[in-house]
Amino acid sequence: MKAYPYRRLAGPVSLRVTAVELKVPGESREPLDTKAFSVVEQVVALGGTGFDDWESARLKLSATIPSKATAPDSGWSDVSVVAVLTEKATNARTVVPLESTTESGREWTGFLDVWRADHRDRASLSVHVVARADGVPGRVIATAQNEWIVDLSAEAPRRQRELxxxxxxxxxxxxxxxxxxxxxxxxxxxxxxxxxxxxxxxxxxxxxxxxxxxxxxxxxxxxxxxxxxxxxxxxxxxxxxxxxxxxxxxxxxxxxxxxxxxxxxxxxxxxxxxxxxxxxxxxxxxxxxxxxxxxxxxxxxxxxxxxxxxxxxxxxxxxxxxxxxxxxxx
Structure with a gap:
């Protein structure tokens, strides 16, 4: 367990992929069937889309955080939520901010583009809650417990790979x-x-x-x-x-x-x-x-x-x- 020199946000932080679109050369974005991603497995599979020449995939994201993160007496300020896509094989890292959609500050949504040229295999997608804590900006006060996987080659959204x-x-x-x-x-x-x-x-x-x-x-x-x-x-x-x-x-x-x-x-x-x-x-x-x-x-x-x-x-x-x-x- 890691120790932090500042107070962290208690409570669950969740991330969901709610839609996926592909950008194909010369075409508009093509929405993918829900079979391309699994909420249960928390995997997006881009290998069985039927488009061999796709350039990028746009993921529509939705995150839920505890409402006390933005409460007036929380002790944090400048609270934001960001989605982070990383891949170890290529050292690729993409960070995009999400926007708050409710007065309570619980629900956040946004889009993240996965560029095919930047990735090779499997990338991990997570969400972080960032805030000013103890006067220091940009501190991560919470992270989603489970990461999503964006698999560029899999035809089905399975977390466990077959041999x-x-x-x-x-x-x-x-x-x-x-x-x-x-x-x-x-x-x-x-x-x-x-x-x-x-x-x-x-x-x-x-x-x-x-x-x-x-x-x-x-x-x-x-x-x-x-x-x-x-x-x-x-x-x-x-x-x-x-x-x-x-x-x-x-x-x-x-x-x-x-x-x-x-x-x-x-x-x-x-x-x-x-x-x-x-x-x-x-x-x-x-x-x-x-x-x-x-x-x-x-x-x-x-x-x-x-x-x-x-x-x-x-x-x-x-x-x-x-x-x-x-x-x-x-």
């Missing part, structure tokens, strides 16, 4: 895959989305994974998929903690892309009973210092196997093989 699966032979194709031609799969965490590459040159693997048979084949397939998922969760966790941004005081920050999603998902099992920020700090400390990182590996493996449901898959396989053996002996 990218690449089916290809390793003997040919990109040079970087060829040294791994003897393994069934590898996990690549270098891209905007983590990907598992399945080796079609590994004899029988493709037929097994794509099969729909039951019996021993089905049991082996499900166990193999669980093992693959375990490898994926382990790899993406190590990638996520391997290159964290830190503040001046050494506090690590959650990444804004899939790496942040992975950490929020796995940290409760890696560091049980601790708040997410504290757990991230402890994992970062152990990784960067001499002691503790090796001791943490069993917890990371445990978290990965739980996400992959490996215990369930293994138990099902053991029971299934036992039933098949009993039938064979009967």
């Amino acid at each position: 990218d699966v690449v089916i290809a032979g390793f003997r040919e194709g990109p040079q970087w895959r060829r040294p791994f031609r003897e393994v069934p799969w590898i996990v690549d965490t270098s891209g905007d989305v983590a990907a598992v590459h399945v080796n079609t040159d590994f004899e029988g693997l493709t037929d097994l994974l794509s099969g729909s048979g039951s019996g021993v084949e089905g049991l082996v397939r499900d166990l193999l998929l669980a093992q693959m998922c375990t490898d994926v969760w382990t790899a993406v966790f190590h990638a996520a903690v391997g290159d964290l941004e830190v503040e001046e005081d050494g506090t690590p920050l959650f990444p804004h892309d899939w790496r942040g999603e992975v950490l929020r998902e796995m940290l409760p099992d890696v560091m049980p009973g601790r708040p997410l920020e504290e757990a991230l700090g402890e994992v970062h400390r152990r990784r960067t210092e001499a002691a503790g990182w090796i001791d943490l590996q069993p917890r990371i493996h445990f978290a990965a196997t739980r996400r992959a449901e490996m215990p369930k898959a293994l138990s099902t396989t053991i029971r299934g093989l036992d039933r098949l053996q009993q039938r064979a002996d009967a």
Whole structure:
């Protein structure tokens, strides 16, 4: 938890995207269907709009803040509300002011333009309440608890990204895959989305994974998929903690892309009973210092196997093989 040298605004601050329009070359702005953004997921998806040459997207925003922010006896003055769009991959940052629409000062609205040339993947959208506090202007006295995500490539507004699966032979194709031609799969965490590459040159693997048979084949397939998922969760966790941004005081920050999603998902099992920020700090400390990182590996493996449901898959396989053996002996 951060400490501030001035009084902060208590109460919820919320942000909503209520409409999205696209600017297409030579055309007027095209309003998008509500399927392009989700209030539940808090995601705007610009990859499935049907316009490949759009230049910018205009988001209509609505924010709600506690009315005491603008009360005469609040102790704050010059209160304003701003929306901030940031993307780590490009270091892009856009700040726009919102306008108050009610006498109580609770409701604020405005527009924010997302320029396609300024962004590459996923940007985070938040809202801040800014005021003069203790005589100092421009202090942030409150921030929305949840950020929206503006995804330039997604076709559907989903917060949790799906894993990218690449089916290809390793003997040919990109040079970087060829040294791994003897393994069934590898996990690549270098891209905007983590990907598992399945080796079609590994004899029988493709037929097994794509099969729909039951019996021993089905049991082996499900166990193999669980093992693959375990490898994926382990790899993406190590990638996520391997290159964290830190503040001046050494506090690590959650990444804004899939790496942040992975950490929020796995940290409760890696560091049980601790708040997410504290757990991230402890994992970062152990990784960067001499002691503790090796001791943490069993917890990371445990978290990965739980996400992959490996215990369930293994138990099902053991029971299934036992039933098949009993039938064979009967």
